[in-house]
Protein backbone atom coordinates (compact mmCIF):
# COMPACT_ATOMS: atom_id res chain seq x y z
CA UNK A 92 0.00 0.00 0.00
CA UNK A 93 1.35 3.44 -0.88
CA UNK A 94 0.22 6.87 0.33
CA UNK A 95 1.16 10.09 -1.42
CA UNK A 96 0.26 13.78 -1.52
CA UNK A 97 2.67 14.97 -4.21
CA UNK A 98 0.01 16.73 -6.30
CA UNK A 99 -2.00 19.97 -6.53
CA UNK A 100 -3.30 20.84 -3.01
CA UNK A 101 -1.87 17.62 -1.57
CA UNK A 102 -1.07 17.61 2.14
CA UNK A 103 -0.11 14.62 4.27
CA UNK A 104 2.94 13.28 6.09
CA UNK A 105 3.30 9.49 6.39
CA UNK A 106 4.40 8.42 9.87
CA UNK A 107 3.90 4.66 9.50
CA UNK A 108 1.95 2.90 6.75
CA UNK A 109 3.15 -0.66 7.27
CA UNK A 110 -0.09 -1.99 8.78
CA UNK A 111 -3.30 -1.19 6.88
CA UNK A 112 -5.34 -1.43 10.06
CA UNK A 113 -3.13 1.16 11.76
CA UNK A 114 -2.02 3.74 9.20
CA UNK A 115 -0.40 6.67 11.02
CA UNK A 116 -0.42 10.01 9.18
CA UNK A 117 -0.08 13.68 10.13
CA UNK A 118 -1.23 16.95 8.54
CA UNK A 119 1.54 19.39 7.59
CA UNK A 120 1.43 23.00 8.79
CA UNK A 121 1.00 25.86 6.31
CA UNK A 122 4.45 27.14 5.32
CA UNK A 123 5.91 29.59 7.88
CA UNK A 124 2.74 29.23 9.94
CA UNK A 125 1.26 27.17 12.75
CA UNK A 126 -2.09 26.75 11.01
CA UNK A 127 -3.03 23.28 9.76
CA UNK A 128 -6.25 21.39 9.09
CA UNK A 129 -6.51 20.84 5.32
CA UNK A 130 -5.56 17.35 4.21
CA UNK A 131 -5.62 15.72 0.76
CA UNK A 132 -3.85 12.46 -0.08
CA UNK A 133 -4.04 9.34 -2.21
CA UNK A 134 -4.00 5.75 -1.00
CA UNK A 135 -3.01 3.02 -3.44
CA UNK A 136 -4.59 -0.14 -2.14
CA UNK A 137 -2.67 -3.40 -2.52
CA UNK A 138 -4.37 -6.07 -0.44
CA UNK A 139 -8.03 -4.99 -0.34
CA UNK A 140 -9.89 -5.12 2.92
CA UNK A 141 -10.54 -2.55 5.59
CA UNK A 142 -8.08 0.30 6.06
CA UNK A 143 -7.87 2.28 9.31
CA UNK A 144 -6.27 5.70 8.75
CA UNK A 145 -5.28 7.90 11.71
CA UNK A 146 -4.54 11.62 11.31
CA UNK A 147 -2.53 11.60 14.48
CA UNK A 148 -2.17 15.37 15.04
CA UNK A 149 -5.82 16.37 14.39
CA UNK A 150 -6.26 17.20 18.09
CA UNK A 151 -3.93 20.18 17.80
CA UNK A 152 -5.20 21.51 14.46
CA UNK A 153 -6.39 25.09 13.95
CA UNK A 154 -10.10 24.44 14.62
CA UNK A 155 -10.45 21.27 16.70
CA UNK A 156 -14.20 21.84 17.03
CA UNK A 157 -14.29 21.26 13.29
CA UNK A 158 -13.77 17.52 13.85
CA UNK A 159 -16.97 17.08 15.93
CA UNK A 160 -19.53 15.23 13.75
CA UNK A 161 -17.19 15.62 10.77
CA UNK A 162 -16.79 12.98 8.05
CA UNK A 163 -13.93 13.10 5.56
CA UNK A 164 -14.59 13.00 1.80
CA UNK A 165 -13.21 10.34 -0.54
CA UNK A 166 -13.15 9.86 -4.31
CA UNK A 167 -12.13 7.21 -6.82
CA UNK A 168 -12.51 9.39 -9.95
CA UNK A 169 -11.65 12.82 -8.39
CA UNK A 170 -15.06 14.05 -9.58
CA UNK A 171 -17.49 12.52 -7.09
CA UNK A 172 -16.52 13.13 -3.47
CA UNK A 173 -18.54 11.10 -0.95
CA UNK A 174 -18.41 11.07 2.85
CA UNK A 175 -16.65 8.20 4.64
CA UNK A 176 -16.96 6.98 8.27
CA UNK A 177 -14.76 9.22 10.42
CA UNK A 178 -14.30 9.44 14.20
CA UNK A 179 -12.47 11.95 16.39
CA UNK A 180 -11.30 10.94 19.89
CA UNK A 181 -9.93 14.34 20.89
CA UNK A 182 -6.46 13.50 19.68
CA UNK A 183 -6.58 11.68 16.36
CA UNK A 184 -9.06 11.67 13.49
CA UNK A 185 -9.71 8.13 12.25
CA UNK A 186 -11.08 7.18 8.84
CA UNK A 187 -12.22 3.56 8.49
CA UNK A 188 -12.75 2.51 4.90
CA UNK A 189 -12.67 -0.52 2.61
CA UNK A 190 -11.69 0.61 -0.90
CA UNK A 191 -13.59 -0.92 -3.82
CA UNK A 192 -10.94 0.09 -6.34
CA UNK A 193 -7.14 0.17 -6.44
CA UNK A 194 -6.69 3.89 -5.75
CA UNK A 195 -8.70 6.30 -3.60
CA UNK A 196 -8.28 9.96 -2.66
CA UNK A 197 -9.19 11.46 0.72
CA UNK A 198 -9.59 15.17 1.52
CA UNK A 199 -10.96 17.63 4.04
CA UNK A 200 -13.41 18.96 1.41
CA UNK A 201 -13.85 18.47 -2.36
CA UNK A 202 -10.63 19.96 -3.79
CA UNK A 203 -10.74 22.69 -6.42
CA UNK A 204 -7.58 22.29 -8.48
CA UNK A 205 -5.47 25.04 -10.03
CA UNK A 206 -6.12 23.45 -13.43
CA UNK A 207 -9.86 23.72 -12.87
CA UNK A 208 -9.30 27.34 -11.79
CA UNK A 209 -7.51 28.01 -15.07
CA UNK A 210 -10.32 26.31 -16.98
CA UNK A 211 -12.92 28.42 -15.14
CA UNK A 212 -11.36 31.80 -15.87
CA UNK A 213 -10.34 30.99 -19.45
CA UNK A 214 -13.74 29.59 -20.44
CA UNK A 215 -15.36 32.66 -18.84
CA UNK A 216 -13.30 34.98 -21.04
CA UNK A 217 -14.96 33.49 -24.13
CA UNK A 218 -18.12 35.39 -23.17
CA UNK A 219 -18.53 38.75 -24.87
CA UNK A 220 -19.41 40.18 -21.45
CA UNK A 221 -16.20 39.00 -19.77
CA UNK A 222 -12.65 40.34 -19.63
CA UNK A 223 -9.91 38.26 -17.95
CA UNK A 224 -7.57 40.72 -16.23
CA UNK A 225 -4.26 39.97 -14.47
CA UNK A 226 -3.50 42.33 -11.58
CA UNK A 227 0.02 41.04 -10.96
CA UNK A 228 1.77 37.96 -9.59
CA UNK A 229 1.81 36.14 -6.27
CA UNK A 230 4.98 35.24 -4.34
CA UNK A 231 5.17 31.85 -6.09
CA UNK A 232 4.71 33.64 -9.42
CA UNK A 233 1.07 32.80 -10.16
CA UNK A 234 -1.34 35.29 -11.74
CA UNK A 235 -3.75 37.21 -9.57
CA UNK A 236 -6.70 36.97 -11.94
CA UNK A 237 -9.92 38.95 -11.88
CA UNK A 238 -12.90 38.54 -14.18
CA UNK A 239 -14.54 41.80 -15.16
CA UNK A 240 -18.08 40.97 -16.25
CA UNK A 241 -20.26 43.67 -17.76
CA UNK A 242 -19.40 47.28 -18.43
CA UNK A 243 -18.97 50.19 -16.03
CA UNK A 244 -21.04 53.25 -16.77
CA UNK A 245 -22.98 56.19 -15.45
CA UNK A 246 -25.35 55.05 -12.72
CA UNK A 247 -24.13 51.45 -12.82
CA UNK A 248 -23.18 49.78 -9.55
CA UNK A 249 -19.80 48.09 -8.92
CA UNK A 250 -20.04 44.61 -7.37
CA UNK A 251 -16.95 42.73 -6.12
CA UNK A 252 -16.80 39.08 -5.13
CA UNK A 253 -13.58 37.69 -3.66
CA UNK A 254 -13.17 34.04 -2.73
CA UNK A 255 -10.76 31.57 -1.10
CA UNK A 256 -8.54 33.98 0.79
CA UNK A 257 -8.21 30.86 2.93
CA UNK A 258 -7.08 28.24 0.41
CA UNK A 259 -8.35 25.20 2.33
CA UNK A 260 -11.86 26.63 2.04
CA UNK A 261 -12.24 25.15 -1.45
CA UNK A 262 -16.05 25.37 -1.25
CA UNK A 263 -15.54 29.09 -1.93
CA UNK A 264 -14.27 28.46 -5.45
CA UNK A 265 -17.06 25.93 -6.13
CA UNK A 266 -19.44 28.74 -5.11
CA UNK A 267 -17.75 31.09 -7.58
CA UNK A 268 -18.00 28.52 -10.37
CA UNK A 269 -21.78 28.43 -9.93
CA UNK A 270 -22.02 32.20 -9.63
CA UNK A 271 -19.93 32.86 -12.76
CA UNK A 272 -21.75 30.25 -14.83
CA UNK A 273 -25.10 31.85 -14.00
CA UNK A 274 -23.93 35.45 -14.45
CA UNK A 275 -22.68 34.56 -17.95
CA UNK A 276 -25.85 32.63 -18.87
CA UNK A 277 -27.44 34.64 -21.69
CA UNK A 278 -30.78 32.92 -21.05
CA UNK A 279 -30.91 33.87 -17.38
CA UNK A 280 -33.15 36.90 -16.87
CA UNK A 281 -31.81 37.93 -13.47
CA UNK A 282 -28.26 37.73 -14.77
CA UNK A 283 -29.05 39.72 -17.92
CA UNK A 284 -30.91 42.34 -15.90
CA UNK A 285 -28.02 42.59 -13.44
CA UNK A 286 -25.55 43.31 -16.23
CA UNK A 287 -27.71 46.27 -17.24
CA UNK A 288 -27.41 47.65 -13.71
CA UNK A 289 -23.93 46.68 -12.57
CA UNK A 290 -20.40 45.71 -13.48
CA UNK A 291 -18.86 42.74 -11.64
CA UNK A 292 -15.26 42.14 -10.56
CA UNK A 293 -14.83 38.51 -9.53
CA UNK A 294 -11.73 36.91 -7.97
CA UNK A 295 -12.46 33.15 -7.84
CA UNK A 296 -9.22 32.43 -6.01
CA UNK A 297 -7.54 35.07 -3.84
CA UNK A 298 -4.83 32.60 -2.75
CA UNK A 299 -3.61 30.37 -5.61
CA UNK A 300 -0.24 29.72 -3.93
CA UNK A 301 -1.80 28.47 -0.69
CA UNK A 302 -4.30 26.40 -2.71
CA UNK A 303 -1.60 24.54 -4.67
CA UNK A 304 0.56 24.16 -1.57
CA UNK A 305 -2.26 22.40 0.31
CA UNK A 306 -2.53 25.13 2.95
CA UNK A 307 -5.52 25.69 5.20
CA UNK A 308 -5.27 29.40 5.83
CA UNK A 309 -2.20 31.24 4.57
CA UNK A 310 -0.32 32.25 1.44
CA UNK A 311 3.18 31.08 0.46
CA UNK A 312 4.89 33.00 3.29
CA UNK A 313 2.42 32.27 6.06
CA UNK A 314 0.27 35.41 5.78
CA UNK A 315 -3.40 35.04 6.70
CA UNK A 316 -4.78 37.20 3.89
CA UNK A 317 -7.98 37.88 5.81
CA UNK A 318 -5.94 39.80 8.38
CA UNK A 319 -3.97 41.86 5.81
CA UNK A 320 -6.59 44.27 4.44
CA UNK A 321 -5.59 47.33 6.48
CA UNK A 322 -1.87 47.31 5.58
CA UNK A 323 -1.14 44.79 2.83
CA UNK A 324 2.31 44.65 1.27
CA UNK A 325 3.80 43.25 -1.90
CA UNK A 326 6.31 41.18 0.07
CA UNK A 327 3.82 39.67 2.57
CA UNK A 328 0.38 39.82 0.98
CA UNK A 329 0.54 40.85 -2.69
CA UNK A 330 -2.77 39.10 -3.28
CA UNK A 331 -4.61 41.57 -1.06
CA UNK A 332 -2.45 44.54 -2.08
CA UNK A 333 -3.22 44.06 -5.78
CA UNK A 334 -6.98 43.56 -5.27
CA UNK A 335 -7.21 46.60 -3.00
CA UNK A 336 -5.46 48.76 -5.60
CA UNK A 337 -8.00 47.62 -8.20
CA UNK A 338 -10.87 48.34 -5.80
CA UNK A 339 -9.56 51.88 -5.32
CA UNK A 340 -9.65 52.27 -9.10
CA UNK A 341 -13.14 50.86 -9.63
CA UNK A 342 -14.91 51.79 -6.39
CA UNK A 343 -17.13 49.26 -4.60
CA UNK A 344 -20.89 49.31 -4.02
CA UNK A 345 -21.19 45.71 -2.81
CA UNK A 346 -18.51 43.25 -1.64
CA UNK A 347 -19.02 39.56 -0.88
CA UNK A 348 -16.05 37.61 0.50
CA UNK A 349 -16.59 33.86 0.23
CA UNK A 350 -15.28 31.48 2.90
CA UNK A 351 -15.83 28.11 4.57
CA UNK A 352 -16.24 27.43 8.27
CA UNK A 353 -14.79 24.40 10.01
CA UNK A 354 -17.17 24.16 12.96
CA UNK A 355 -20.67 25.52 12.24
CA UNK A 356 -22.83 23.12 10.18
CA UNK A 357 -24.74 25.91 8.44
CA UNK A 358 -24.52 28.56 5.74
CA UNK A 359 -24.45 32.04 7.21
CA UNK A 360 -23.14 35.56 6.71
CA UNK A 361 -21.08 37.95 8.83
CA UNK A 362 -21.88 41.59 8.29
CA UNK A 363 -20.47 45.01 9.00
CA UNK A 364 -22.26 45.84 12.28
CA UNK A 365 -18.95 46.57 13.97
CA UNK A 366 -17.55 48.99 11.42
CA UNK A 367 -17.40 52.68 12.46
CA UNK A 368 -19.58 53.84 9.56
CA UNK A 369 -22.28 51.19 9.99
CA UNK A 370 -25.70 52.83 9.76
CA UNK A 371 -29.40 52.17 9.13
CA UNK A 372 -28.89 52.26 5.37
CA UNK A 373 -26.34 49.46 5.46
CA UNK A 374 -28.39 47.51 8.00
CA UNK A 375 -31.51 47.65 5.84
CA UNK A 376 -29.48 46.45 2.83
CA UNK A 377 -28.09 43.58 4.92
CA UNK A 378 -31.58 42.67 6.10
CA UNK A 379 -33.01 42.71 2.57
CA UNK A 380 -30.14 40.59 1.21
CA UNK A 381 -30.64 38.01 3.97
CA UNK A 382 -34.43 38.07 3.61
CA UNK A 383 -34.15 37.19 -0.06
CA UNK A 384 -31.85 34.24 0.66
CA UNK A 385 -34.10 33.04 3.48
CA UNK A 386 -37.06 33.09 1.09
CA UNK A 387 -35.43 31.36 -1.88
CA UNK A 388 -33.39 28.59 -0.31
CA UNK A 389 -33.51 26.33 2.79
CA UNK A 390 -29.71 26.16 2.52
CA UNK A 391 -29.40 29.57 4.19
CA UNK A 392 -30.20 30.59 7.75
CA UNK A 393 -29.59 33.63 9.92
CA UNK A 394 -29.88 32.23 13.43
CA UNK A 395 -26.47 30.60 13.79
CA UNK A 396 -23.20 32.36 12.94
CA UNK A 397 -20.33 34.35 14.39
CA UNK A 398 -20.90 36.60 17.38
CA UNK A 399 -21.87 40.06 16.21
CA UNK A 400 -19.12 42.68 16.50
CA UNK A 401 -19.82 45.44 19.02
CA UNK A 402 -20.41 48.89 17.44
CA UNK A 403 -17.10 50.30 16.24
CA UNK A 404 -15.20 47.17 17.27
CA UNK A 405 -14.92 45.36 13.92
CA UNK A 406 -11.50 44.05 12.99
CA UNK A 407 -10.69 46.20 9.97
CA UNK A 408 -7.88 43.88 8.90
CA UNK A 409 -10.67 41.50 7.80
CA UNK A 410 -11.59 41.83 4.12
CA UNK A 411 -15.33 42.48 4.17
CA UNK A 412 -14.97 44.76 7.23
CA UNK A 413 -12.26 46.87 5.62
CA UNK A 414 -14.08 47.11 2.28
CA UNK A 415 -17.41 47.96 3.92
CA UNK A 416 -15.77 50.74 5.94
CA UNK A 417 -13.52 52.04 3.15
CA UNK A 418 -16.29 52.27 0.59
CA UNK A 419 -19.24 52.78 2.96
CA UNK A 420 -20.97 49.90 1.21
CA UNK A 421 -22.81 46.67 1.84
CA UNK A 422 -20.20 43.98 2.53
CA UNK A 423 -20.63 40.43 3.77
CA UNK A 424 -18.43 37.50 4.57
CA UNK A 425 -20.36 34.45 3.32
CA UNK A 426 -19.60 31.18 5.14
CA UNK A 427 -20.33 27.63 4.00
CA UNK A 428 -19.74 24.51 6.15
CA UNK A 429 -17.02 21.88 5.84
CA UNK A 430 -19.51 19.49 7.45
CA UNK A 431 -23.12 19.80 6.25
CA UNK A 432 -26.14 22.07 6.46
CA UNK A 433 -27.74 20.47 9.51
CA UNK A 434 -31.11 21.95 8.53
CA UNK A 435 -31.07 19.81 5.38
CA UNK A 436 -28.47 17.07 5.89
CA UNK A 437 -27.24 14.81 3.08
CA UNK A 438 -25.73 11.76 4.77
CA UNK A 439 -23.95 10.54 1.61
CA UNK A 440 -22.22 13.76 0.54
CA UNK A 441 -22.70 16.34 3.32
CA UNK A 442 -22.12 19.90 2.18
CA UNK A 443 -20.60 19.45 -1.23
CA UNK A 444 -19.07 21.02 -4.31
CA UNK A 445 -22.46 20.83 -6.05
CA UNK A 446 -24.36 22.51 -3.19
CA UNK A 447 -21.69 25.21 -2.97
CA UNK A 448 -22.11 25.92 -6.68
CA UNK A 449 -25.92 26.05 -6.37
CA UNK A 450 -25.62 28.38 -3.37
CA UNK A 451 -23.49 30.69 -5.51
CA UNK A 452 -26.29 30.76 -8.05
CA UNK A 453 -28.81 31.64 -5.35
CA UNK A 454 -26.67 34.51 -4.10
CA UNK A 455 -26.96 36.06 -7.56
CA UNK A 456 -30.70 36.34 -6.94
CA UNK A 457 -30.07 38.18 -3.68
CA UNK A 458 -27.79 40.64 -5.49
CA UNK A 459 -30.51 41.09 -8.13
CA UNK A 460 -32.94 42.16 -5.40
CA UNK A 461 -30.64 44.70 -3.71
CA UNK A 462 -28.65 46.11 -6.64
CA UNK A 463 -31.05 49.03 -7.17
CA UNK A 464 -30.76 50.12 -3.53
CA UNK A 465 -26.96 49.91 -3.11
CA UNK A 466 -26.53 53.66 -3.31
Ligand code: GEM
Nearest residue numbers: 317350351361362409411412424
Ligand atom coordinates in the same frame (compact mmCIF):
# COMPACT_ATOMS: atom_id res chain seq x y z
C1 GEM B 1 -13.41 34.45 9.50
S1 GEM B 1 -14.09 35.57 8.42
C2 GEM B 1 -14.35 36.88 9.58
C3 GEM B 1 -15.53 37.69 9.22
N1 GEM B 1 -15.93 38.55 10.30
C4 GEM B 1 -16.77 39.60 10.12
N2 GEM B 1 -17.27 40.19 11.20
N3 GEM B 1 -17.09 40.03 8.90
C5 GEM B 1 -11.91 34.68 9.60
O1 GEM B 1 -11.28 35.18 8.67
O2 GEM B 1 -11.41 34.36 10.67
C6 GEM B 1 -13.76 33.03 9.24
C7 GEM B 1 -13.17 32.41 8.00
O3 GEM B 1 -11.97 32.42 7.86
O4 GEM B 1 -13.92 31.89 7.18
Ligand code: ZN
Nearest residue numbers: 257260350351
Ligand atom coordinates in the same frame (compact mmCIF):
# COMPACT_ATOMS: atom_id res chain seq x y z
ZN1 ZN C 1 -12.01 31.76 5.69
